[in-house]
Amino acid sequence: MASEAAGQARLDMITHLIADSMGTEVCSVYLFRDEDTLELCATEGLKPEAVHKTRMRLGEGLVGRVARTGSAVNTPNAPAEPNFRYMPETGEERYSSFLGIPIQRLGQVLGVLVVQSRDARTYSADEVYGLEVVAMVIAEMTELGAFVGEEKALARLHQQSVMIKGTAAQEGAAEGHVWLHEPRVVVTNPVAEDPTRETERLHTAVERLRGDVDRMLEMAGTTDKDHRQVLETYRMFANSKGWIRRMEGDISRGLSAEAAVEKEQSEARTRMMRVADAYLRERLSDLDDLSNRLLRLLTGQGQATGAEMPGDPILIARNIGPGELLEYGRTLRGIVLEDGSVGSHAAVIARALAIPLIVHAERITTEALNGDHILVDGDRGAAHLRPDETVATAFRDKIAMQAQAQKRYSSIRHEPAVTRDGQRVTLMMNAGLMADLPSLDSSGAEGVGLFRTELQFLVRNQMPRRSELSALYARVLESAGGKRVVFRTLDIGSDKVLPYMKATDEPNPALGWRAIRVGLDKPGVLRMQLQALLRAAAGGPLTIMFPFVAQFEEYRAAKAEVDKAIEREKILGHPLPSSLEVGAMLETPSLAFAPQKFFDEVGFLSIGGNDLKQFFFAADRENERVRRRYDTLNVSFLGILEQIVRRCEESDTPLSFCGEDAGRPLEALCLAAIGLRTLSMRPASIGPVKSLLLRSDLGQVADIIAEARETGEQSVRPAILKYLRDTD
Ligand code: PEP
Ligand code: MG
Numbered sequence: 001m002a003s004e005a006a007g008q009a010r011l012d013m014i015t016h017l018i019a020d021s022m023g024t025e026v027c028s029v030y031l032f033r034d035e036d037t038l039e040l041c042a043t044e045g046l047k048p049e050a051v052h053k054t055r056m057r058l059g060e061g062l063v064g065r066v067a068r069t070g071s072a073v074n075t076p077n078a079p080a081e082p083n084f085r086y087m088p089e090t091g092e093e094r095y096s097s098f099l100g101i102p103i104q105r106l107g108q109v110l111g112v113l114v115v116q117s118r119d120a121r122t123y124s125a126d127e128v129y130g131l132e133v134v135a136m137v138i139a140e141m142t143e144l145g146a147f148v149g150e151e152k153a154l155a156r157l158h159q160q161s162v163m164i165k166g167t168a169a170q171e172g173a174a175e176g177h178v179w180l181h182e183p184r185v186v187v188t189n190p191v192a193e194d195p196t197r198e199t200e201r202l203h204t205a206v207e208r209l210r211g212d213v214d215r216m217l218e219m220a221g222t223t224d225k226d227h228r229q230v231l232e233t234y235r236m237f238a239n240s241k242g243w244i245r246r247m248e249g250d251i252s253r254g255l256s257a258e259a260a261v262e263k264e265q266s267e268a269r270t271r272m273m274r275v276a277d278a279y280l281r282e283r284l285s286d287l288d289d290l291s292n293r294l295l296r297l298l299t300g301q302g303q304a305t306g307a308e309m310p311g312d313p314i315l316i317a318r319n320i321g322p323g324e325l326l327e328y329g330r331t332l333r334g335i336v337l338e339d340g341s342v343g344s345h346a347a348v349i350a351r352a353l354a355i356p357l358i359v360h361a362e363r364i365t366t367e368a369l370n371g372d373h374i375l376v377d378g379d380r381g382a383a384h385l386r387p388d389e390t391v392a393t394a395f396r397d398k399i400a401m402q403a404q405a406q407k408r409y410s411s412i413r414h415e416p417a418v419t420r421d422g423q424r425v426t427l428m429m430n431a432g433l434m435a436d437l438p439s440l441d442s443s444g445a446e447g448v449g450l451f452r453t454e455l456q457f458l459v460r461n462q463m464p465r466r467s468e469l470s471a472l473y474a475r476v477l478e479s480a481g482g483k484r485v486v487f488r489t490l491d492i493g494s495d496k497v498l499p500y501m502k503a504t505d506e507p508n509p510a511l512g513w514r515a516i517r518v519g520l521d522k523p524g525v526l527r528m529q530l531q532a533l534l535r536a537a538a539g540g541p542l543t544i545m546f547p548f549v550a551q552f553e554e555y556r557a558a559k560a561e562v563d564k565a566i567e568r569e570k571i572l573g574h575p576l577p578s579s580l581e582v583g584a585m586l587e588t589p590s591l592a593f594a595p596q597k598f599f600d601e602v603g604f605l606s607i608g609g610n611d612l613k614q615f616f617f618a619a620d621r622e623n624e625r626v627r628r629r630y631d632t633l634n635v636s637f638l639g640i641l642e643q644i645v646r647r648c649e650e651s652d653t654p655l656s657f658c659g660e661d662a663g664r665p666l667e668a669l670c671l672a673a674i675g676l677r678t679l680s681m682r683p684a685s686i687g688p689v690k691s692l693l694l695r696s697d698l699g700q701v702a703d704i705i706a707e708a709r710e711t712g713e714q715s716v717r718p719a720i721l722k723y724l725r726d727t728d
Contacts, residue, residue, distance in 0.1 A: 409687020
């Protein structure tokens with residue numbers, strides 16, 4: 001296998017050698033031609049004319065079965081097997097026994113290696129094992145392009161264009177080049193001549209790995225139970241005799257130490273894809289991670305591969321922490337994660353930085369290579385890796401259209417949002433990082449309607465100090481240059497768990513101990529934050545908002561904390577804010593039914609539509625299955641919003657809306673029509689929303705909503721869409 005022959009000649013030689021040494025009449029290699037077609041690429045024993053002619057679909061015939069299941073088929077009587085497919089062009093009816101082994105690398109099936117013989121024999125465990133090792137080497141060589149040839153099925157892996165579908169987590173389109181957060185180790189020497197030396201190399205690397213894991217455990221201390229648990233699993237695997245023994249066995253059959261590690265890793269991955277049990281999957285993924293560490297130790301390849309980050313990087317990773325992501329910051333054009341989730345911290349940051357993000361992009365970390373050309377379609381949740389020109393051109397057109405629209409928006413950025421019937425709507429932006437502030441000017445936002453303060457807490461490994469927070473808030477106020485900034489106090493819990501706070505195990509975190517509930521039960525952090533805010537205001541105006549208030553009493557208690565903090569500042573002789581507004585988010589239906597006195601007392605209200613909607617419909621905002629089931633423009637939901645508007649009007653309570661829906665033009669139009677005249681959204685949404693408002697008549701929209709309700713429609717969306725089409 002180590003010979004220098006050209007692609008096809010090599011494969012021919014391999015099949016010849018295997019048939020010869022195993023004493024079988026046939027040995028064939030099938031490789032994928034495209035996603036679901038396998039092609040006979042080399043054979044010893046079948047008719048040579050069938051090579052590159054015989055094809056089968058994934059799952060078809062015994063070969064297709066091996067490819068689909070990723071596991072071997074070993075039978076003395078192939079024609080009796082349910083999947084058997086007779087292929088006259090190969091002359092195979094004469095063969096009775098069949099052993100098919102998947103050719104796979106890192107859990108991805110690349111093809112099938114088959115031996116067949118006339119007599120009805122069952123291949124021994126040793127033969128199966130031996131063939132598995134050969135299949136592994138063929139997989140490595142395929143990866144390295146050893147079989148590159150004219151034929152498409154022999155084309156080098158990682159050269160074909162693929163479309164990987166994931167879940168959209170942040171919209172936008174981006175074109176760039178792959179930057180692997182953790183570059184994959186490339187095994188360049190799958191076969192080795194000297195098993196004794198390879199075994200030694202393996203043992204040395206495993207020793208170092210054990211040392212590393214022990215050190216990590218020491219450093220982890222005793223506080224973080226989850227982290228320790230993962231490391232304990234690492235230690236268990238690193239000391240697993242079975243794992244080491246299997247790798248030694250692979251080496252004794254001619255694999256290099258790194259190829260042996262990869263073979264075991266590959267098998268673990270295949271198993272991982274088949275287990276449904278979440279706990280087991282986690283453990284197998286720990287083993288996967290450990291194998292990567294071992295590979296890095298063996299090859300000396302690591303983070304610093306010497307590769308240069310492309311000028312237009314699209315970050316590819318299995319997962320990434322918020323801190324790491326912030327380090328990359330706005331240099332990234334797009335992000336594609338193999339795992340991740342819409343509500344993960346990384347997603348929160350990506351959204352704050354307005355970087356298109358796709359999560360759940362299966363196989364992206366194994367498919368993509370550093371420097372590969374890639375298109376990220378954050379609207380559809382699709383990544384086009386190594387796209388062909390037609391796809392790239394269509395994609396560029398889309399980006400150009402978006403850019404053109406942005407230009408149009410920029411021309412109206414300083415215009416107030418006044419509708420055709422003369423209604424004024426105030427458009428503010430949501431923010432969470434210092435880096436968001438420049439958008440105030442570029443988007444034309446009239447202020448920051450929601451400053452999510454949790455990001456500063458999420459991205460650190462320890463609780464930020466009061467002085468740090470105060471300095472940051474002061475900078476935010478300074479950059480806002482007198483425009484209103486609504487600081488929302490810490491909203492943690494649920495999906496937003498601080499790395500340095502003890503995680504509580506709750507059956508329903510979204511309904512659990514979160515936001516103001518934590519703030520009031522453990523007021524230390526809330527007090528520290530309030531003090532930081534008061535000091536940041538430095539005698540200027542200040543606006544504070546409490547998240548997730550579910551009943552009047554919570555607001556009162558939180559407001560009392562503000563009053564106490566002011567008293568303290570007064571005693572210390574610090575300047576007090578020139579004006580202070582204190583309000584609450586309305587995110588639970590209960591608050592819409594609070595006593596009138598609450599509406600009289602609260603300084604202002606802002607509807608957190610993301611949470612309000614999930615509780616109103618009892619549909620988890622992070623659960624893809626139910627998330628989109630209920631339309632924001634559902635008449636019942638608009639009904640509760642109208643009720644809130646009415647109650648606020650009656651008590652003269654300023655009201656705004658700051659959930660994601662405020663940034664969707666159609667939704668924003670309806671919200672404005674039912675009386676929500678202050679909307680806060682992502683900066684990039686201000687242009688599109690304003691542009692629609694400018695050419696709309698809110699009175700007419702309100703009439704359509706009323707009419708849809710009369711006729712018993714479930715959602716007003718179709719009627720509004722029709723109205724917009726008719727008036728355009
Ligand atoms: C909301 O719930 O609508 C909201 C703005 O808060 P968050 O998305 O941070 O929960
Ligand atoms: Mg919320």
